[in-house]
Amino acid sequence: MTEKSKRQIAAETKERLVIEDNYIPLVHDDKYILEVNALKKYFPIKDGLLQRVTGHIKAVDGISFKIERGTTMGLVGESGCGKTTAGRTILRLTEKSAGQVLFNGKEVYDYTKKELQAIRPQMQIIFQDPFSSLSPRLPIREIIGEAVREHEIVPRNEFNDYINDIMENCGLQPYHRDRYPHEFSGGQRQRICIARALALNPDFVVCDEPVSALDVSVQAQIINLLMDLQDKFKLTYLFISHDLSVVEHISDTIGVMYLGDLVEFGRKEDIFRMPLHPYTKALFSAIPVPDPTAKINRILIEGSMPSPANPPKGCKFHTRCQSCMEMCKTVVPVQKEIEPGHYVVCHLYNDYEGA
Secondary structure, three states, X not given: OOHHHHHXXXXXXXXXXXXXXXXXXXXXXXXXXXXXXXXXEEEXXXXXXXXXXXXXXXXXXXXXXXXXXXXXXXXXXXXXXOHHHHHHHHOOOOOOOEEEEEEOOEEHHHOOHHHHHHHHHHEEEEOOOOOXXXXXXXXXXXXXXXXXXXXOOOOHHHHHHHHHHHHHHOOOOHHHOOOOHHHOOHHHHHHHHHHHHHOOOOOEEEEEOOOOOOOHHHHHHHHHHHHHHHHHHOOEEEEEEOOHXXXXXXXXXXXXXXXXXXXXXXXXXXXXXXXXXHHHHHHHHOOOOOOOOOOOOOOOOOOOOOOOOOOOOOOOOOOOOOOOOHHHHOOOOOEEEEEOOEEEEOHHHOOOOOO
């Protein structure tokens, strides 16, 4: 064995030791379609001529949550907190570093490549930018129908009628079939992306900020369309957004992310009635109020988000928190259930004994 090979093996071993973590395996509950347990996604930082691993970007750092069938979970947080990476890791579009992802009770990362291909239709994603996610060289019928053919969703003689039905369900007309993406508006392009995902008859859809690139009036149309499709086809959504007004309208449960951590999770009604984490309170205070005479107590978050490559010790939010205590700077807070189904990760609730 050469010296170079020894160094490479040592570097790989060091990387594994940094990332691996102990967690209690989940016991599947059939009412949940998705169960995420201590999920981590670290991106290695490589440096030097030999590209040695010198650190990690901790994009997702041990998040856990569950989504009931037929419901919507909103995942919120400022840009760079790890929302999109979490969604892509759950779908195995990027490989996890540690943790569990159970879809219908089975570990997604235990599937072989062939088995994963077989379950792909059940897990779909709607991307943030509809224009860049659509091929400019394909007409709409091919964009929507390409995967339908690949997975043999319907017989060949029913293909055209099936595509027409999907388009109609998503607010598109049959004469749109032969047009190309550049001929549509932003809202219509997002309808095409929704139709492409819906065409595979999925059970679970990750909506990665599907309305952030659209006008406000069009946002409402797309949100209402997603809700109508959920009722009609019994879909389950993970809705990623930074707009709390949108999340309030569509979600049943809400998770708040900060710097790779899930700092608060609970039912929508509980979180909007009683936000617990200082970061959640600051986000809620920034929601616009249509009444110009209303007095709003803004909670300002000073400074910028720390680097996920070198997060602060203790509570990651302590460098920007107005309620910071001395222990926040050194001790990592643990999750507490303040009321049934309402969890928070904050030292302010250390003395709380449970609901």
